[in-house]
Amino acid sequence: MKQDSKKPVSTSSTRRRFLGGAAAGAAATVSMGFPAIVKAQTPTSLRFQSTWPTVDIFHEYALDFAQKVNDMTGGELKIEVLPAGAVVPAFALLDAVTKGTLDGGHGVLGYNYGKQNALALYSSGPAYGMDANMVLAWHKYGGGKELLDKLYAEIGANVVTFLSGPMPTQAFGWFKQPITKTEDLKGLKFRTNGLAIDLFTAMGAAVNALPGGEIVPALDRGLLDGAEFNNASSDRLLGFPDVSKVCMLQSFHQSSETFEILFNKNKYNALPDNMKAIIANAVEAASADMSWKAVDRYSQDYIKLQTEDKVKFYKTPDAILQEQLTTWDQIVAKKGETNVLFKEIEQSQRAFAQRAVSWDMDTNNNRRMAYNHYFRGKPAAKTS
Known part of the structure; x- marks a missing residue:
């Protein structure tokens, strides 16, 4: 019997042919245009500073924004946020971001009032009855953003800016005793910022602008007789109840302020489009989250200020509030005479407010009626 001329194929030779064919197939796959696997690029890091003490x-709001960007980019963009004074003083943030000393920052437009007083229209005053969320609506949909970009270009600020975080109406301030009439402000050493400086100066106070971390020490040393900052949580954390037990609620000096998030324009423009889109959406996500966190935290600290810190809260008399409005009208009219851009911004804001506030007042319920129905005369519910 003849033997078969074909020899058995070894397992090793079969494996070599398979691997060789696989390699050839992979080469063909690449040549056909399928994407090759590439290593991830080094993350982009940006160094920010806030204008707030730790x-x-x-x-915390500044850190929240940075965390949202870091999470949404999967770590490809990392924003580090330093507290006020880590690199530059709080009032020097705009210059530092413009020069590239910092890549960005978190603050308020009122702190840049000295550069162009029209900046304070976005943070000071009664805003013609708008709350801060309406100011953000005007900014995004009513022409405010374009006017702010124009304003920054005029003063040579090399920045990209976003407004975020609607603040509730700020307190009139902390004092040694209640302010019952406008005459009580005459000669009173008072801290505020932005166009509120002009407002309270016109009402007789001796005004000094100080960043947040310096206010309580100045009150404690007697360099100030009164001061305002912002809200129940900030005021409590900064130590206001340690130096004063009287706080006047409601005021038109800063009834609708928002935060500003700044980027150095060169650094921002160098980012890919998808990261710019993430930043824009992170700003709005942080804005909403901040407004919700504020309701929770401010309301808790408002109770603690009264029960634990023994602070007495008083509503600012209507006569003082009306005087604020009248004085504000005189201030904006005078500044509009010599500052064309100031007048343009003020008129744009006023026109938007006329229809938005009218709609809001006609549409939304009276919250005081509902609150009195359910809670008047009853202690506030405890929250964890």
Whole structure:
């Protein structure tokens, strides 16, 4: 019998042919245009500074924004946020971001009032009855953003800016005793910022602008007779109840302020489009989250200020509030005479407010009626 001329194929030779064919197939796959696997690029890092002390809830808001960007980019963009004074003083943030000393920052437009007083229209005053969320609506949909970009270009600020975080109406301030009439402000050493400086100066106060971390020490040393900052949580964390037991609620000096998130324009423009889109959406996500966190935290600290810190709260008399409005009208009219851009911004804001506030007042319920129905005369519910 003849033997078969074909020899058995070894397992090793079969494996070699398979691997060789697989390699050839992979080469063909690449040549056919399928994407090759590439290593991830080094993450982009940006160094920010806030205008707030570490203890302030405002610095927490800045960290919240950065965390949202870091999470949404999967770590490809990392924003580090330092507290006020880590690199530059709080009032020097805009210059530092413009020059590239910092890649960005978190603050308020009122702190840049000295550069162009029209900036304070976005943070000071009664805003013609708008709350801060309406100011953000005007900014995004009513022309405010375009006017702010125009304003920054005029003063040579090399920045990209976003407004975020609607603040509730700020307190009139902390004092040694209740302010019952406008005459009580005459000669009173008072801290505020932005166009509120002009407002309270016109009402007779001796005004000094100080960043948040310096206010309580100045009150404690007697360099100030009164001061305002922002809200129940910030004021409590900064130590206001340690130096004063009287706080006047409601005021038109800063009834609708928002935060500002700044980027150095060169650094921002160098980012890919998808990261710019993430930043824009992170700003709005942080804005909403901040407004919700504020309701929770401010309401809790409002109770603690009264029960634990023994602070007495008083509503600012209507006569003082009306005087604020009248004085504000005189201030904006005078500034509009010599500052064309100031007048343009003020008129744009006024026109938007006329229809938005009218709609809001006609549409939404009276919250005081509902509150009185359910809670008047009853202690506030405890929250964990």
